[in-house]
Amino acid sequence: MTAAALLLTWSVLLAQLFLGLAMAFAAFRVLWGPRAQDRVLALDTLYVNGMMLLLTFGIRTGTTLYFEAALVIALLGFVSTSALAKFLMRGEVIE
């Protein structure tokens, strides 16, 4: 294995560890967030971190398939977060 491949392998691994740790923090905030808006914000962060993790998986395997999954996650993250924010506002109006 050449030096470049070694460098790339280890830095991708380290980046994946960072992103996994970040996803664990966000999951902690989803589970223990004191209020609903904290949970929604943490879920949005979890989506973004998961998207970055998919991109690093794409770099590790060298296929562009993971890119499509990342794009889908970006779209779904936007839709779900804005829908949940709307619900937080409107759900109490109806109450």
Added chain:
Amino acid sequence: MTQAVAADLPIWAALPVALLLLLGAGLALTGTLGLLRLGSFYERVHAPTLGTTLGIGCVLIASMLYFSVLQTRPVLHEVLIAVFMTVTTPVTLMLLARAALYRDRREGNDQVPPPPPPPRGGQEEGPDGTTEEMAAMDRAELAERR
């Protein structure tokens, strides 16, 4: 153990890809740590934007560079995600902050500023409030507060 990266890159490409990846992942980790550690919701809403803007930008540039060198042609898919994130993140976070403010005000939480006073009844608002009318109303409100 670590699975080897698919292809060999020249060192001049591998080095910036590795650095950008580490920088992006580190920024995302820092932002999420802020989400975990900061005190109130209005402080926490700022923290993850670090990872959402600069972190994802660094990772996307790394991915673009990697695939462009790997396939020896410019690969620009990632611009799609970058544009999309840049456009949508402020919208979602503004909606979320607004919902949180609404909920806090409704519960009578004294940590948030009170709602702005309603506009005076004398001002005519058209059936479809155009932006000029809204701007004029804002100016009138500001003059009133002074």
